[in-house]
Amino acid sequence: MTTKIEALELALKNALGEGAAITVALGEVTVVVKASDYLASMQKLRDDPALRFQELVDLCGVDYQSYGEGTWDGLRFAVVSHLLSIEHNWRVRVRVFCPDDDMPLVDSVTSVWRNANWFEREAFDLFGILFEGHGDLRRILTDYGFIGHPFRKDFPISGYVEMRYDPEQKRVIYQPVTIEPRENIPRVIREETYGMK
Template sequence: MTTKLETLELALQTALGEGAVISSALGEVTVVVKAADYLAAMLTLRDDPALKFDQLLDLCGVDYSTYGEGAWDGLRFAAVSHLLSLDYNWRVRVRVFAPDDEMPLVASIAGIWRSANWYEREAFDLYGILFEGHNDLRRILTDYGFIGHPFRKDFPISGYVEMRYDPEQKRVIYQPVTIEPREIIPRVIREETYGMK
């Protein structure tokens, strides 16, 4: 007797073929597709009658540059989507890696699921992932004058610029960050009999 998870894996393998790497762990199925096959795979996941993934629950960017404590040697940026099929009551995670780390670019799926619009804007804003075909790819969380992408692993913790109100100019100004980096080591005080009664 096959489980629901095995049925889903078989349906995914049949629909997507050899262009996708399908794995399962902890009761969740993950599909990894190449950037060139991403748009076609997502259309298949939505339209195939054996799958019917009609809802995009989430899409986020991921920076794998320090994944596995620096042991990762694959591509750096990925867009990860979570899909739901209401008819079959199953979920799948789809991961696509951008082939170029200097200019991460993958196809937009906003034309397939309208909810991808703001998710893709967020991934662009925070990670710098570009979505080809997105009709309004602009910042959504940071200011329009913001420099860089704050969720990238190489983004400085203090940022590049700071914003403050200047009473002489009577307006908000941007200036280079003036925080001096320092390490704070917490002081731990323990009683000799802590936890013993």
């Protein structure tokens, strides 16, 4: 007798073939596909009657630059999607790595799931991942004058610019960050009876 996860793993292997790496860990199934196969694989995951992943639950970007305390030697950026099959009551995680770290680019899946629109805009805004074929790829969380992508591991904590209202010019202006970096030193409590009544 096969378990539900084994049945899902077999259905995924039959639908995606050898082009996808399927792993099962902690009761969850993860599929890693190549960037060149990404759009076609997502279409198969939705349309294959044995799978029927009708719902895209989430799509996000990931920056693996310092993953594993610097031991990661793979590609830097990935797009991770979580899919749900209501018909079969199972879930799968799909990961695709962007082949170029300098210009992270994968196909858009907005033609497969319309709700991918905002998810892909968020991944673009926060990580700088580009989605080929996306009809309206622009910032969604940061303002249009924002410089950089704040969820990248190499983005400075204080940012590059700050904005403030200038009463003389009577408008909001951008200027280089004026925050002085500081080091917080935690207060050490040395009383042996601290917290006791």
